[in-house]
Amino acid sequence: MHSNDKLVNFLITLFLGIFGVHKFINKQTGKGLLYLFTGGLFGIGWIIDVVRCLKETVDSKNTDSGTGISVNGNENIKDADGNASFNTVKDNSIRKVGWNRHFPFFDDKDRYLRYAYGVEVKGVKYRDFDISKIQLEHELQFETEPNNKFDPNAIKVLYDDIFIGYVPKGSIFQRMIPSYGGDGIKKQVCGIITYVDENLRKIEMDLGFYEKYDDGSANVIETRLVGTKKSNIYDRESVLPLVDKHAEVTLEYHKGVEKYLVRSLGDYIKLGEINKNVSKKIKDFEDEGMNIRAGISYIDEDAVIEIKIIIR
Numbered sequence: 001m002h003s004n005d006k007l008v009n010f011l012i013t014l015f016l017g018i019f020g021v022h023k024f025i026n027k028q029t030g031k032g033l034l035y036l037f038t039g040g041l042f043g044i045g046w047i048i049d050v051v052r053c054l055k056e057t058v059d060s061k062n063t064d065s066g067t068g069i070s071v072n073g074n075e076n077i078k079d080a081d082g083n084a085s086f087n088t089v090k091d092n093s094i095r096k097v098g099w100n101r102h103f104p105f106f107d108d109k110d111r112y113l114r115y116a117y118g119v120e121v122k123g124v125k126y127r128d129f130d131i132s133k134i135q136l137e138h139e140l141q142f143e144t145e146p147n148n149k150f151d152p153n154a155i156k157v158l159y160d161d162i163f164i165g166y167v168p169k170g171s172i173f174q175r176m177i178p179s180y181g182g183d184g185i186k187k188q189v190c191g192i193i194t195y196v197d198e199n200l201r202k203i204e205m206d207l208g209f210y211e212k213y214d215d216g217s218a219n220v221i222e223t224r225l226v227g228t229k230k231s232n233i234y235d236r237e238s239v240l241p242l243v244d245k246h247a248e249v250t251l252e253y254h255k256g257v258e259k260y261l262v263r264s265l266g267d268y269i270k271l272g273e274i275n276k277n278v279s280k281k282i283k284d285f286e287d288e289g290m291n292i293r294a295g296i297s298y299i300d301e302d303a304v305i306e307i308k309i310i311i312r
Contacts, residue, residue: 010053018046022053026136048269102137102192103208105248105295111188111210112295112310113248118194119173121157121165121203129162131198140191140205142167142177157191157205164203176209186212218312219290221281225262225272228303243269248295249307253283262307264296271296271305285311 013022020035040046105113124131141158148154153174155167167173180189188210195204213220243264249271251260260274260282274282286292290311298306 013049013053017049102206103190104246106246107210110212110214112213113208114211115209116206118204118206119168121205122168123165124203125201127164129164131201134159134193134196134203136193138193144178173207180209213310218310221278221309223274223278223307225305226275228272228305243299245296245299251294282309
């Protein structure tokens with residue numbers, strides 16, 4: 001979604017979100033009715049949505065102005081075989097997806113979301129299909145086209161059985177998608193429609209790349225959070241239903257108490273803390289320059305929250 005669309009979405013959420021209008025627009029009728037009859041989940045859900053939309057709007061503005069994170073071969077991105085060098089082209093339409101919007105951090109096959117990017121589907125205007133039938137949040141499939149005379153590395157983007165366009169030519173995804181496809185067990189690539197402009201015949205998608213974390217390639221720490229029932233500015237009973245199981249969380253080390261603070265929903269909600277002993281182990285890995293990611297593995301209405309930390 002472009003920055004102008006995100007700005008409109010933010011304004012709708014800000015002024016009408018308490019009545020659930022933004023949910024109805026996004027075809028989330030159930031949530032829209034819930035917001036309508038509860039005043040945006042008693043104002044708490046509405047405030048969270050406003051902050052989230054504001055962050056997405058700012059991130060989008062940065063990307064459109066060229067200051068966002070672009071994948072131009074400068075990041076330490078690797079394919080499924082561990083190769084870090086990609087023959088890429090500069091393309092500011094490729095953006096790194098921040099905190100998860102469309103993909104769970106953990107899937108049902110003990111894999112975690114290692115990379116997530118947003119990208120434009122190329123060549124849509126040259127394809128003969130009814131773009132009005134393309135629905136947001138719909139899953140996509142990918143198919144290599146080695147006999148393509150213009151690009152032997154071409155990868156087709158399929159909406160069910162409809163060929164809607166290509167993965168950008170020369171992008172890292174021409175190597176990542178085949179290497180993450182495989183048998184769909186150890187690695188997996190997922191694609192979801194995130195933006196459709198019928199007038200310009202433009203489609204954007206998010207790509208999620210999953211990897212196994214229990215195969216010995218990563219250190220895995222499982223822990224239960226402490227301090228989950230401490231009072232803060234949010235009402236726990238209203239907030240916890242908004243936190244998705246398997247969502248990614250952020251860890252923030254507090255030197256004074258020697259603990260990691262755990263947040264969710266785009267860093268805006270404090271979920272709890274990691275105890276000192278486990279925090280020390282994580283900090284040691286962090287000091288060694290290891291990459292640390294974490295996600296919720298269990299959560300219930302009594303504020304019992306467990307997370308898994310993936311270190312590699």
